[in-house]
Amino acid sequence: xxxxxxxxxxxxxxxxxxxxxxxxxxxxxxxxxxxxxxxxxxxxxxxxxxxxxxxxxxxxxxxxxxxxxxxxxxxxxxxxxxxxxxxxxxxxxxxxxxxxxxxxxxxxxxxxxxxxxxxxxxxxxxxxxxxxxxxxxxxxxxxxxxxxxxxxxxxxxxxxxxxxxxxxxxxxxxxxxxxxxxxxxxxxxxxxxxxxxxxxxxxxxxxxxxxxxxxxxxxxxxxxxxxxxxxxxxxxxxxxxxxxxxxxxxxxxxxxxxxxxxxxxxxxxxxxxxx
Numbered sequence: 001x002x003x004x005x006x007x008x009x010x011x012x013x014x015x016x017x018x019x020x021x022x023x024x025x026x027x028x029x030x031x032x033x034x035x036x037x038x039x040x041x042x043x044x045x046x047x048x049x050x051x052x053x054x055x056x057x058x059x060x061x062x063x064x065x066x067x068x069x070x071x072x073x074x075x076x077x078x079x080x081x082x083x084x085x086x087x088x089x090x091x092x093x094x095x096x097x098x099x100x101x102x103x104x105x106x107x108x109x110x111x112x113x114x115x116x117x118x119x120x121x122x123x124x125x126x127x128x129x130x131x132x133x134x135x136x137x138x139x140x141x142x143x144x145x146x147x148x149x150x151x152x153x154x155x156x157x158x159x160x161x162x163x164x165x166x167x168x169x170x171x172x173x174x175x176x177x178x179x180x181x182x183x184x185x186x187x188x189x190x191x192x193x194x195x196x197x198x199x200x201x202x203x204x205x206x207x208x209x210x211x212x213x214x215x216x217x218x219x220x221x222x223x224x225x226x227x228x229x230x231x232x233x234x235x236x237x238x239x240x241x242x243x244x245x246x247x248x249x250x251x252x253x254x255x256x257x258x259x260x261x262x263x264x265x266x267x268x269x270x271x272x273x274x275x
Contacts, residue, residue, distance in 0.1 A: 022086075023053035023208055024074065024176060029083035031069055043069045045233040047083070051210065053175075056202055058211045058219035061229030061237075062269050067212045070234070071178050074210065075101050088175045097125055100169030100207075102179040106161035108153040108168075114140065115149040118167045125172060132171060139167040142204060143197065159190040163197065170205055179211040183218075192250055195221055199248060220244075220261045221253050228268050237268050 019025075029047040032040050043066040051057050059067050072078035073085060076095040085092040087099060100121070108117045115136060122132040140146050143163040153161055162182055169177055183191045195218060202209055213219050219226045220242055228237045242261055244252055252258055 019089075020053040022050040023055075023088060024051035024210070025084070025086045026050070026074075027084040029070075029073070029085060030081045031066065031073065031078070032081045042233040044073075045235050047234070047236060049227060049236060049239060051208060053208055054206055056209045056211070056222055056224050057227060058213055058223040058225075059227045059229065060213060060216060060219050060265060061234060062231050063214075064232050065229045066232060066234030067229060068180055070229075071101075071180050071210065071212050074176070075099055075178050097172065098175040100172065100174035100177045102162075102165050102169045102177065102182045104181045104184055106153070106158075106165035108161055108164060110153050113150050113152060114145060114156070114164050117153070117164060118171050120168060121172045127172060135173070136167065136171050139170055140164075143167060143201065157190075158186055159194055162186070162194060166198070166201060170201075170207065175208060177205075177207040177209045179209065181212055181214060184214065191218075196250060198222065199246075203247065216262050216265045217253050217258070219265070220258050221248060221250075226261070226265060228265055230268070238265075240264060 027048050029044055030042075031044040032042050034040050047070065059070060061067050069078060073080050074087065074092065076092050076099065079093075087096060090096055090098070108114075109120070112120075115133075118136040118140065119129065119133065121127075122129055122136075137146065137149065140149050143166065145160060145163055145167070148156060148160065153164075156164065165182070166177075183194045186194060199222060211219070211222060223242050226240045226242060228240065229235065230237045240261060244255075244257060244261075
């Protein structure tokens, strides 16, 4: 099934002069957290990279290197200290309607049904509920949750909750999907299933995805490119093109070609720290 886009009457990215080779563009980005009672923390230093429209990017690095800070700056929920951040031609100075985010936990509202949870961004942004309700149902069908649209979060498994969270992030048809370690709390088998499911969702939705993960094999399996950050302050240690054929099956993760990329990334860090 191919998922259609709805178009946005209030967010017309086509009218913005955005370079599709630089759908996300970050230049000389720095972030310093100013603490009241301690020395400032330099989280990110001179980050520069761009993401093509429709590309799947993963960001890896040791704990505390600024991965989540980078994602939050892209989401517009943390302000940068200096540098440039643009998405679809728009300067990121706050949350953008064309950006969706999936958090480490699904954070579904327990008093709302699955469909009602997916519709939250539509309500927050004041969009046409009738128009987007069908898109919400289409997304739920795409991820295998159609029969659970009237269920409550406690009735779903962890993996099902995360799939609902992905639908919620996609319902308003964002240009970019940001994902902060969305499968970290899942067991190994469910996580592998969700990796495959995410690739299918990405292929059908056509979103541009930036994923933060602590798992190097996961980053290699999912991505077109992997951005490797150094220890704090986070700097770009290397950007690695992942030349593995698509579509990808789980068997790719144990292949020699994938192993070469995993080893290349691991050389930047102590493996026990990052994975």
